[in-house]
Amino acid sequence: MADGCTPFKVVGETELSIKMGHKTTKMTTYIAKNLYTDWTLGMDYVNKHNLKINSKKQIISIGEKSEKVRINMDKDIEPIQFPVTLTQQIKIPPQQYVQAQVSAGISAATVAFKPLRNFNQQLFITTPDSLLNVRQHTATVSIYNASSHYPRFMPKGKTLGQSTIFPDTNKSTHLISLISNIDSDNTTPRNQIKKLIQHVDVIEQMKQLETLLLQYNKLFDTSKTTVANTTISHAIDTISHPPPCSKPYRTIQEKHEALYKMCQ
Numbered sequence: 001m002a003d004g005c006t007p008f009k010v011v012g013e014t015e016l017s018i019k020m021g022h023k024t025t026k027m028t029t030y031i032a033k034n035l036y037t038d039w040t041l042g043m044d045y046v047n048k049h050n051l052k053i054n055s056k057k058q059i060i061s062i063g064e065k066s067e068k069v070r071i072n073m074d075k076d077i078e079p080i081q082f083p084v085t086l087t088q089q090i091k092i093p094p095q096q097y098v099q100a101q102v103s104a105g106i107s108a109a110t111v112a113f114k115p116l117r118n119f120n121q122q123l124f125i126t127t128p129d130s131l132l133n134v135r136q137h138t139a140t141v142s143i144y145n146a147s148s149h150y151p152r153f154m155p156k157g158k159t160l161g162q163s164t165i166f167p168d169t170n171k172s173t174h175l176i177s178l179i180s181n182i183d184s185d186n187t188t189p190r191n192q193i194k195k196l197i198q199h200v201d202v203i204e205q206m207k208q209l210e211t212l213l214l215q216y217n218k219l220f221d222t223s224k225t226t227v228a229n230t231t232i233s234h235a236i237d238t239i240s241h242p243p244p245c246s247k248p249y250r251t252i253q254e255k256h257e258a259l260y261k262m263c264q
Contacts, residue, residue: 008032020062021069025049038107080165082106084113085157087138092125092145092152095203100154102141104134104163113141115161125152127160134163148203189217196220 012031017024027045045051050068052061058073082105092098104111111134115127124146132139141160145152193213200206213220 008034020060021071023063023067023069025062081162082111082165084132084139084141084160084163086154086160087156089156090143090154092143092154094145094147094149094151097142097144099140100143100160101138102132102160103137104132104139105137106134106163106165107137109134109165111139111163111165113139113161113163116159132163148207189220190214192220193217 010030010032013028014031015026016029017026025045029039049062050064053059054061059070060073061068061070063069084102084104087101087103090098090100104113111132113130113132115129126144126146127141130141132141143154143160193210196213197206197209200209
């Protein structure tokens with residue numbers, strides 16, 4: 001669309017804020033369905049704010065001399081966060097998981113999802129940290145109702161948490177760190193205990209067993225490697241002498257066969 005003549009269908013408009021360094025600008029943008037990229041910046045914005053791109057020095061400048069801001073390309077990028085909201089109303093039965101469809105605020109990407117902790121604690125709902133594979137602005141989140149008696153209803157548009165997109169230069173490092181944190185969360189004593197008792201069909205028995213095992217939760221902590229320092233003592237204390245031995249006692253053939261049959 002560099003020639004300014006390529007047509008595209010506009011379905012609406014919205015106001016966006018663009019932050020470069022400490023300078024924030026606002027502009028009215030059009031929403032289209034068939035853009036090749038997520039966002040296209042027009043020449044009207046470039047001319048209005050005196051935006052200049054120095055490819056050789058890898059510097060972008062915006063504004064006039066008195067208020068000019070210079071930033072380095074791909075160095076001052078901070079993680080971008082979007083709210084994660086439900087796309088439809090859901091009902092979560094007691095002690096059950098539900099796969100809920102959510103809107104992640106971006107068209108397509110792999111993002112880090114972090115739930116709202118206060119929200120989970122108030123409603124006895126568990127939503128784990130995870131990586132969301134967003135396609136066509138939607139993804140799937142697993143939600144668990146920890147209540148043993150009451151179902152939970154969540155309306156459309158309810159915010160479950162936030163998704164984070166990391167800069168491309170550090171994406172692999174952040175994702176590896178996030179996966180490590182998720183894996184370590186799965187090794188907590190509570191999760192280990194839940195895996196052990198998940199075969200119990202009776203809810204009340206399961207909760208009683210979980211309460212009992214949680215009293216000894218340190219025994220189920222596999223997040224850290226432990227080495228037991230035990231001293232193995234011999235059955236016969238020989239001090240510094242070699243262990244005693246007995247030579248075979250010779251007997252007659254008949255007695256030997258009788259003892260052999262007894263041992264069989």
